Each structure stands twice: as structure tokens, then as C-alpha cells.
Amino acid sequence: MTPPPEPLELQALARTVVATAKARGMTLATAESLTAGMIAATLAEVPGASAALAGGVVSYSSAVKANVLGVEATLLAERGSVDGEVARQMAQGARRVCGADVAVSATGVAGPEAHDGKPVGTVFLGWASGSGSGFTEHHFTGDRAQIRTLSTVSALELLSSHLSPSSHTA
Numbered sequence: 166m167t168p169p170p171e172p173l174e175l176q177a178l179a180r181t182v183v184a185t186a187k188a189r190g191m192t193l194a195t196a197e198s199l200t201a202g203m204i205a206a207t208l209a210e211v212p213g214a215s216a217a218l219a220g221g222v223v224s225y226s227s228a229v230k231a232n233v234l235g236v237e238a239t240l241l242a243e244r245g246s247v248d249g250e251v252a253r254q255m256a257q258g259a260r261r262v263c264g265a266d267v268a269v270s271a272t273g274v275a276g277p278e279a280h281d282g283k284p285v286g287t288v289f290l291g292w293a294s295g296s297g298s299g300f301t302e303h304h305f306t307g308d309r310a311q312i313r314t315l316s317t318v319s320a321l322e323l324l325s326s327h328l329s330p331s332s333h334t335a
Contacts, residue, residue, distance in 0.1 A: 175317070183218070187213065194260055196270035222234060253291040269290060271290055274288070
């Protein structure tokens with residue numbers, strides 16, 4: 166079982182993301198399914214986060230993914246919501262809807278049961294920026310809370326990597 170990060174580590178990571186975004190004059194957005202707002206909430210805990218955090222969309226249902234974020238309905242019907250391309254389109258939608266420079270998304274299976282044929286711990290994180298978009302796949306272990314926390318940490322790390330000056334090649 167993967168140990169969850171210490172709360173202070175999570176806060177430090179969020180502070181770094183917000184400080185980097187502010188220093189670069191960039192804005193951030195999130196689109197969240199399994200994390201249900203944890204990524205945005207973690208960023209918002211940082212004093213001064215409003216200078217960087219444009220907003221976020223909690224898209225627990227496929228209808229919100231399609232109707233608000235613009236995820237292709239046929240993709241959702243064919244592959245389900247736990248999919249890398251869905252994560253990528255979620256991030257693109259969050260960036261567009263919130264008018265942000267960089268967006269991150271999270272969709273996956275926190276448990277306790279498998280979903281869309283994917284086992285518990287399967288998580289896809291999407292990203293979108295002016296230089297493109299993509300996704301990463303993760304397989305976390307732990308209980309529901311741990312998987313959601315690990316997803317949040319990984320999403321913040323992904324945001325951080327796309328805020329660095331060399332991120333245009335990522």
C-alpha cells in the first residue's frame with residue numbers, strides 16, 4: 166500500500182505551484198471527477214491563490230463532462246469516463262471554460278469497486294496548455310481516500326511540470 170503524503174508536503178507542493186504560476190503570470194484551471202474538487206481546493210488553501218487559480222469544474226457525471234467540458238459524447242459512450250483521451254479532453258475543456266493558461270484534469274477509479282472495466286486505483290490525469298495537451302496514466306494502491314490524495318498530488322506535480330520554462334516540450 167502506498168503511504169499517503171503528509172499534509173505539509175501537499176501544502177508545500179500547492180504553494181510551489183501557485184508561486185510559480187504567479188511568478189510567470191499564468192492562470193490555472195482544473196477539471197475533476199474522482200478528486201471532486203480536491204485539486205482546486207488544495208490550491209485555494211494557499212494565500213494569494215486567487216492570482217493564479219482561475220477556476221475548476223467538478224465533473225463527476227459523464228453529462229457534465231460532455232455538456233460543460235466538451236468531452237466527445239461518443240468517446241464517453243465507447244470507452245467510458247475512465248480513459249486517457251477523456252482526461253485530455255477534460256483538461257482542454259477546463260482551460261477553455263475558465264480561460265486559463267494551463268489546466269489539469271483527473272478521472273479514475275477511487276473505489277471501492279471497479280468502474281468502466283477499470284480496476285480500483287486506475288487514474289488518468291490530463292493537461293492542456295498553449296503548447297498542447299496530453300495525459301498520463303497511473304495505478305495507485307490504497308483505500309479510496311489515499312487514491313484520491315495520491316491523484317491530487319500527481320495532478321499538482323503535473324501542473325508544476327507544465328509551469329516550468331522548459332514545459333513547452335512536454
